[in-house]
Each structure stands twice: as structure tokens, then as C-alpha cells.
Amino acid sequence: MLSYRLIAALLRFALRVFYRRVVVVGLADVPAEGGGPVIFAGNHPNSLLDPALITATCGRVVHFAAKDVLFRGPVMRALLARMGAVPLRRRDDHGGPVSNDDAFEALYDVLGQGRAMGIFPEGLSHDQSELQRLKTGAARVALGAARRHPGVTIRIVPTGLHYVRRQRFRTSVLVQYGEPIAIDADWLARADADEREAARALTEVIERRIRALTVNAPNWETLRALDAVRRLYQPDHLDLTERIELARRFNEHYPKVAGDPAVAALLDRVRRYEARLTALGLTDHDLVGGASKRALMARVAVHGGLLLMWLPLALLAAPIHAPLGLLLRWLAWRFAPRKDVVATTKFLVGLLLVLAVYGLLVGWALWSLGWVAALQVLLLLPLSGYATLMVVRRFDAIDRKLGLLVRSVVVRPDLDALRAERARLSAAVVEMVQRLRPAELELLYPSGPATPARPAARTR
Known part of the structure; x- marks a missing residue:
């Protein structure tokens, strides 16, 4: 035990x-x-x-x-x-x-x-x-x-x-x-x-x-389309549990109304909206969370400051963690036999590699430098590894915000048109839900989404 x-x-x-x-x-x-x-x-x-x-x-x-x-x-x-x-x-x-x-x-x-x-x-x-x-x-x-x-x-x-x-x-x-x-x-x-x-x-x-505890759809295309509908419907600031429950409800009830021409037409509009976002390299989250250029620059500055805070600690063991990360990424896609095994391969191989490398380094420090140095290495390696994760996270956030900043200048008319279309789609989804929901089904959000034209939301 x-x-x-x-x-x-x-x-x-x-x-x-x-x-x-x-x-x-x-x-x-x-x-x-x-x-x-x-x-x-x-x-x-x-x-x-x-x-x-x-x-x-x-x-x-x-x-x-x-x-x-x-x-x-x-x-x-x-x-x-x-x-x-x-x-x-x-x-x-x-x-x-x-x-x-x-x-x-x-x-x-x-x-x-x-x-x-x-x-x-x-x-x-x-x-x-x-x-x-x-x-x-x-x-x-x-x-x-x-x-x-x-x-x-x-x-x-x-x-x-x-x-x-x-x-x-x-x-x-x-x-x-x-x-x-x-x-x-x-x-x-x-x-x-x-x-x-x-x-x-x-x-x-x-x-x-x-x-009743899972999200189920007949195919991935339908699942993605209904997830887009869910984002258009939901209020701001939902937690993960609420988002999944809303997605489950949409997928559970969709087969009962899929034959309605109005539903098919609305879903087609949602797909076209998503396709336009993809063509611009955007997501619905980017559009809804759209902010002014000054706000985007402020966010870049915040993420940059946090990156610089974590960077020195990350650099201490970068020669160890950087090759490990690249090797793990290659191994996961090279040797995973099916798509559902990719994450397991990353997890198990990554865990074994990290334990082996950390163990070897701590053992070397103990053998060559003594137990004090070995204890320092044992504490430093995981701290530096965590710092590396934080650096990568902040780098990705900066890259995303800078991309949004560029697009807000280069394709501003397209963004304005997409925001207007999103508002129309959101209203149409709310109206459709009100019209077609079973009478016995209690709405999770009776008033529908409370999304203004340009909110600072955190929907995903």
C-alpha cells in the first residue's frame, strides 16, 4: 500500500x-x-x-x-x-x-x-x-x-x-x-x-x-460548430464546469432540432463566421476580448515584465530543459500509435526522462561535490523547470498580443465587421434557444449572454 x-x-x-x-x-x-x-x-x-x-x-x-x-x-x-x-x-x-x-x-x-x-x-x-x-x-x-x-x-x-x-x-x-x-x-x-x-x-x-457527464456529438465537425454556438450564447466569465455543462446541453439537444431549416441556416452562418476568423488567424476569444491598442500594449508590457522576472531562473537549467522539451515533442508524435495516445506518450516519456535526468544530475553532484551541492541541485532543477514553463507561457502570450496589435491596425475594417456579425449571431442564438428549448428544460442563463460590443471577456 x-x-x-x-x-x-x-x-x-x-x-x-x-x-x-x-x-x-x-x-x-x-x-x-x-x-x-x-x-x-x-x-x-x-x-x-x-x-x-x-x-x-x-x-x-x-x-x-x-x-x-x-x-x-x-x-x-x-x-x-x-x-x-x-x-x-x-x-x-x-x-x-x-x-x-x-x-x-x-x-x-x-x-x-x-x-x-x-x-x-x-x-x-x-x-x-x-x-x-x-x-x-x-x-x-x-x-x-x-x-x-x-x-x-x-x-x-x-x-x-x-x-x-x-x-x-x-x-x-x-x-x-x-x-x-x-x-x-x-x-x-x-x-x-x-x-x-x-x-x-x-x-x-x-x-x-x-x-450526462460528458459532451457527445455524432462527429467532430458538429462538435466544433456547436462549441462555437456555445461561445456565442454564454455569458462572460464562466468557469470550466459551467462551459462544459453548456456544451453538453447544446450537443444533447441538437439532434432533436437539427432538421429545422432555421437551425441549419444559423449553424451555416456560424461556420462561415468561424471560417473568417480562421482566415485572419484569430479565434472568437481574440475577437470578444478585443481591446484598444493602448490596452494591448499594456498587456504586452505586463507579460514582458513577468517573462523577465522568471527568465534568470529558467536560464540556470536551460541547457537541460530545452533539449528535453524538444526531444519529448518529437517522441510524442513519432511513437504515439494513435491520436488518443499522444498526451499519454508525452506524460509518461516526459516523466521518465525528467526523473532519469534529474536523478543522474543529483547523483553526479552528490558523488563529485557532496550532499550540500546535491541538495541545491535537487531544489534548483524543479524550480528552474517551473520557471521555464512560465517563460514559455508569457512568450506565447506576448506573441499572441503582438499579433492582435498588428491585426488591429492592418485589418481593422474586417475586425469591425466580424464584431458586428458576432453580435447579430449572438442575438440569433439566444432567440433560437428561447424558441426551441423544451419547456421542462430550465435555462442555465435565462437572460442569455451579457456581452457588450467590445468586452474584455475571458471566454474560450
Whole structure:
């Protein structure tokens, strides 16, 4: 258990570095350690980062069911064994029927002892725009464990993971825990009557609960278009949780009104608006956050000052961090087998490289210069690494603001026309929502967006 807690602590620290922001919602719905057996059942959009985030945020010791092919490499096998993972055999990986009787027995034991397990019912990480059809494994484990241990109440906690830009380093992620599904006497009676039908019905409930925590669209083009609609509708200064909930609602209700000619025409206008922004190298955030040239220059000055503040500390270890960053970027795209594995490759390879390089440098300092110097190197390297992240962030902000400053002069008429079109589109979206929303659906923002002509907003 000590090795698990050490690895979990390392994951929490590494994830705080890898992601700019990790927002966690619904922890009150998660039974605390010692509060009974729990099955975390979530969507699976980002490979090994999905279980890492649940491990780091849920407050429980979680034993994940993982496909057995992950146990083949010595490093991953040792890591997964320390984390108490249970190998599952997948038919697709073995080219024929397989037996998971031993794995199910191990998971029954985990739950019977009041502990927690995690499983991704989609079966495989993917880069699709919506939740894939769920397999019945989570339901079968829950029902089987409840029947095996009749005095214990198994709870399934639906979990939603949403990455703002899932392949990006320093993006934001939302982890949502939903209301638990208790495997009560009714479910056990249904399982006694027809085990297969009960597992299928429970899987449908799990799917509905996970969909309620995730954003789903039939394709990426629709998802991007509706995200643009969401930005046109939302008020200023929403937090990540509110933005994702608004996006989920638009995508959930869009199929019901997609056949309306007025909706199709409005969505086409939104796409043309987005295309004009892209042609100018702008985003909706740039346009809405449009400021005067003096304000832009002031922001450049602020970012420049912060860059200069962090730069000396960053330069101390720049010969180490700069090659590491470039190597990691190349390795992630060169060796990631699928798009949904790019971020995991960055995270795992980056973590291993940093630990190895830092360890070698601290060891060299200890061997050559003594323990005082080794302690100084141990403290300096991560501080300089963090300073490097801050320098890169401020440099990117300066580059963006200077680009906006140039465009505000060179293409000023186009920007004015786009702002006017945005105002018209925003009003049209609000009117469409008011006209087509189901009567029973309570509006998150009854007055719609409160966006003036040229606000200093922070929508994304």
C-alpha cells in the first residue's frame, strides 16, 4: 500500500505540472475510503491519463481493470502491479474467445473487502467525438460481486473526463463524479431472474449516467460548430464546469432540432463566421476580448515584465530543459500509435526522462561535490523547470498580443465587421434557444449572454 501511495503522490504532482488546471466536481458523491466498495466507471478518451486522473482526484485507493497487453513490458508490469491493477483479456487482443474468470474473481475480492476498483466500459481508449457503445463488464462485475457478498452494497460511481485540448501539454481537464448507482435488492432480484438481461439493463443505466457527464456529438465537425454556438450564447466569465455543462446541453439537444431549416441556416452562418476568423488567424476569444491598442500594449508590457522576472531562473537549467522539451515533442508524435495516445506518450516519456535526468544530475553532484551541492541541485532543477514553463507561457502570450496589435491596425475594417456579425449571431442564438428549448428544460442563463460590443471577456 505504501508503494501505491507514493506512486499516487507522484502522479498528483506530475499531473499538476502537465495540466494547467484540473477541475474536480462531485467529490461529495464519492464514498470516502472505508465507506464501502465502489466501482468507478468512466469514459475513456485519453488512454492511461484517464486512470491517472481518477487515481489522483477521487480520494480512494483504486484497483483498475486493465487490458493484459499493458502488462507485457517490464516497466509497465511493475508499475501496474504496484498500483494493484487487474489484467483483463480482450478478445480483440487475442484473436478469439478468452476467459476472464480469474480477473473477475480478483475484482470480486477487491469489492468484497470494501475497496474501490476502476473500469472503462467502452473497453478501449479512442479519439471519437462521442461515448462509444459500452460493454457489460462493469455491470457484470457489480452484479457478480453483490451476489457473492450479499451483506455488502456495491456502488457504481459514473465518471466523466473532459479534456479541453486532449493532446496538448498544459491544457485544462474537468473530472466529474456523478451520483452513485447502488446495487440494491431490486438489481439482485433482476440478476437472479435473468443475469444477462440485468447486466444489459444496468449497462444502459451506466451509459446514461456517463453521457450526462460528458459532451457527445455524432462527429467532430458538429462538435466544433456547436462549441462555437456555445461561445456565442454564454455569458462572460464562466468557469470550466459551467462551459462544459453548456456544451453538453447544446450537443444533447441538437439532434432533436437539427432538421429545422432555421437551425441549419444559423449553424451555416456560424461556420462561415468561424471560417473568417480562421482566415485572419484569430479565434472568437481574440475577437470578444478585443481591446484598444493602448490596452494591448499594456498587456504586452505586463507579460514582458513577468517573462523577465522568471527568465534568470529558467536560464540556470536551460541547457537541460530545452533539449528535453524538444526531444519529448518529437517522441510524442513519432511513437504515439494513435491520436488518443499522444498526451499519454508525452506524460509518461516526459516523466521518465525528467526523473532519469534529474536523478543522474543529483547523483553526479552528490558523488563529485557532496550532499550540500546535491541538495541545491535537487531544489534548483524543479524550480528552474517551473520557471521555464512560465517563460514559455508569457512568450506565447506576448506573441499572441503582438499579433492582435498588428491585426488591429492592418485589418481593422474586417475586425469591425466580424464584431458586428458576432453580435447579430449572438442575438440569433439566444432567440433560437428561447424558441426551441423544451419547456421542462430550465435555462442555465435565462437572460442569455451579457456581452457588450467590445468586452474584455475571458471566454474560450
